Amino acid sequence: MAEKLEDLNLPNASVQKIIKEALPESVNIGKDAKAALSRAASVFILYITSEASKGAQKDGRKTLSGQDVFKAIEKLEFDDFMEPLQEVHKLFIDARKGKSIKKKNVTAEDSEKIDEHEESGDEESIE
Numbered sequence: 001m002a003e004k005l006e007d008l009n010l011p012n013a014s015v016q017k018i019i020k021e022a023l024p025e026s027v028n029i030g031k032d033a034k035a036a037l038s039r040a041a042s043v044f045i046l047y048i049t050s051e052a053s054k055g056a057q058k059d060g061r062k063t064l065s066g067q068d069v070f071k072a073i074e075k076l077e078f079d080d081f082m083e084p085l086q087e088v089h090k091l092f093i094d095a096r097k098g099k100s101i102k103k104k105n106v107t108a109e110d111s112e113k114i115d116e117h118e119e120s121g122d123e124e125s126i127e
Helices: 010-020 031-058 067-074 081-096 110-120
Strands: none
Touching: 010 031, 031 067, 081 110
8 A cells, every 4th residue: 555645646747738728828826726636536546446356355356357346436526437437437448459440430429339348258357
């Protein structure tokens, strides 16, 4: 586990990149706001991971799967994140399999295929 609480924060460069992509170029954001966003994102990730871990432990597993994360998000009522997360998960799985799919080509139909893919047991684990 991390020695200091700050060790659990996301890398500043990654946070900066996400902020830059989300905001118009004309908007500047202060250092304290970046730090707050980084901390909030880190806490959110730890919260979801903790809940996913509980689900995996109930099933007698130590390795978290994408399905564990989806169940945690649903249980914690972050339903608005489900569809975008499923799309990104599919892109990740396809990229690992060597497929080249652009984000804009993913549809709701693809989200259903993710569910089928996961139910078939071919899902990649998150370690």
